[in-house]
Amino acid sequence: MEMGTNTWVLKPIFGNDEHEKLKTINLNSFKNECIMCFDEKTDIMMYPCRHLSIGFECAQRLRNSPKCRECPVCRATIERFVRINI
Template sequence: MLVREGANVNVADKDGDTPLHEALRHHTLSQLRQLQDVQDVGRLLMGLGAQGQDKKSSSFIACFLAAHGADLELKNKKGQTPLDLCPDPNLCKTLTNCHKNKESHDIETVTTSATVDECLVCSDSKRDMLFSPCGHVACCNACAPRVKKCLICRENVVSRVK
């Protein structure tokens, strides 16, 4: 409601974090999976405003903010943009798409190809392993034990969560 009334979606806190920084910092792997299943961003955004929706994941909120003008390049005091905090390249693409379409009244459909969520190692299974500490989702359960460095950011993998 505040956004529809013209609230500034880029207001920063004492650490320089915007609502988009916070939304991306607090999402979970299950929320990323939900977002990957959504093909129509317009429908996703309409659902955010629906009465009776009891759980709004931070990934969906991030898309809403991006579609309503949140700056993807705004850095916090640590020099991080919201996309720097985003652990999944698919979500980054979706956010960029939402942001590009913010000016249009009809948000275009985001098409997801079969390669968007495939394992970066075997290309046979879906990505379902969250690497720690970086938080990227890059490969499937079968391939994860072989990965020593994240395939996206090259940071050492300390632990893996399905």
């Protein structure tokens, strides 16, 4: 994707396998609640694992935590958070 002078390589949100065929996601069956607090809507994707499973407030808590910067799904080290509007 290109926007102005910036270029990004788009990857699927779920999964990490480059050889896996892209699958469509049924948004009607998508659980749109944070797995940490079960209250917020899910709108934060963690990179590099690309799990879309927490809300903005919980991402802020993870970001400000000096001890725990791990994905709550797979425990991979979080490099950055990306906000996704669904």
